Amino acid sequence: MSIRARKILKITRNIATEKRYGILQPNGPILPKNATLSLSIYALHRDPVNFPDPERFDPERFTQENHVGRSPYAYLPFSAGSRNCIGQKFAMLKMKSLLSKILRNYELLEDPEHKLVLPAETVLKSTSGICVGLKKRSS
């Protein structure tokens, strides 16, 4: 992770802590008036404090038990606050129902040759696409 990403991550952590406990930390960030603050959600989601071995595919990190003690601002795919995503609940329901349908009918196969290209945008998506093979499950 770059030094800039680390700095942004540190500020994000401090702000999350301050919001959570409603106090200002003695060594917390002091932002100048009218400053524009940009949070790196990409870096936030790869913070090994909240997500050990962050590049590993591990859906178990999102179980309720593993979520205990984690800041509510540690995982923000739909952003947070008054301008967060209004489609969050709809998107989650749609994704779960679609995924469940696919997984019940197909096995997913990865293409080890395919490289994801991830641009720095608000919502993370691969500009080189995501190549997945589908193998029909026997009923």
Ligand code: HEM
């Ligand atoms: C996986 C799917 C989705 C993701 C990851 C996602 C993510 C986000 C994020 C990160 C923001 C905040 C952007 C910001 O801070 O400026 C946002 C805003 C928004 N999203 Fe989504 N979104 C998703 C699906 C949807 C769907 C399905 C709808 C509508 C049916 C929707 C409608 C909106 C709207 C209207 C806003 C702007 C809210 C505002 O500015 O007050 N999104 N979304």
